[in-house]
Amino acid sequence: MKAASELPPNREIILFSYRTKYYDELNVWQEFNGTFSLYLSGPGVHFTLPKLNTFGSHMCVTWESKSGLTAFWVNGKRSLRKVLRPGHRIQPKGIVMLGQDPDTFWGSFEKAQSFVGEISDLYMWDHVLSPSIIQNVYLDHSFPKGNIFDWKSLSYECTGNVIVPSKL
Numbered sequence: 001m002k003a004a005s006e007l008p009p010n011r012e013i014i015l016f017s018y019r020t021k022y023y024d025e026l027n028v029w030q031e032f033n034g035t036f037s038l039y040l041s042g043p044g045v046h047f048t049l050p051k052l053n054t055f056g057s058h059m060c061v062t063w064e065s066k067s068g069l070t071a072f073w074v075n076g077k078r079s080l081r082k083v084l085r086p087g088h089r090i091q092p093k094g095i096v097m098l099g100q101d102p103d104t105f106w107g108s109f110e111k112a113q114s115f116v117g118e119i120s121d122l123y124m125w126d127h128v129l130s131p132s133i134i135q136n137v138y139l140d141h142s143f144p145k146g147n148i149f150d151w152k153s154l155s156y157e158c159t160g161n162v163i164v165p166s167k168l
Contacts, residue, residue, distance in 0.1 A: 001098075004056035005117030010034065013115045014101040015059070016122075020094040027101065028061060038063065038070055038084060041091075045082040047072045056118065058138045062128045065089060069128075076138040078131070096149070098122065100160075124148035 003015055010032055018026040027039040035046045038061055049072055050057065060073035068086030072079045095102070099115030123137060123146035136143040145152075158164060 001060075001122040002056050002058050002120045003052055003115075003117060004054060005052040005115065006054050007052070007116055012113055014097075014099065014113055015115060015119065017097045017101050018090070018094050019097075019102050020091045023091070024101075025090050025094055028059075036072060038072075040085045040088055043085060045070055045084045047079050047082070049074050049079060052117065058121075060129075060134050060137065062134075064128050073134050073138070076135050078134075121151045122149050122154065123151055 001015065005013070007013055007030075011030075012032050013030045014027060015030065016026070016028040017024065023041050024039065025041055027037075027044075029037045029039065029044075030052065031037055031046065034048075034051060036049045036059075037044045037046045040063070049059075058073075058075050061070070062073070063070045063084060065088060066086065068083040068088070069081050070084045071081045098119050099117075101110065101113050121140075125144070125147055129137070133143050135141075
């Protein structure tokens with residue numbers, strides 16, 4: 001995804017949330033201390049990354065279920081790798097929210113956790129992409145269509161103060 005924000009780094013914000021009826025399955029956060037985190041049904045890993053800014057960043061998270069190998073990619077550069085929940089499986093039949101953390105299935109939000117800024121170009125695959133494909137996504141070159149989410153054909157509903165501008 002691409003994200004831009006002028007929120008201070010000492011504010012907890014969520015970029016991506018996938019929640020099933022009973023659990024937060026997959027969340028990407030900017031924590032109070034400015035680090036970024038990936039959480040999978042509870043446990044998470046934290047990464048020190050460049051802060052979001054008004055010019056925007058391309059952010060990619062990779063996680064391989066079998067090994068648990070996890071990395072963040074920012075503007076085409078990979079962080080160090082960490083291990084998170086080897087063997088874990090993401091559960092189906094959930095909902096995705098960008099910029100807001102649902103504390104319950106379809107509701108109960110904390111305003112102080114909301115994202116303020118711009119999010120676009122969300123893609124997701126059911127496998128880890130190669131470094132060269134991640135580079136192509138970052139550079140907006142040719143890349144395989146996201147088989148979970150594809151920004152160009154995404155169906156969505158806007159709630160609250162959300163504006164979806166047309167591309168220029």
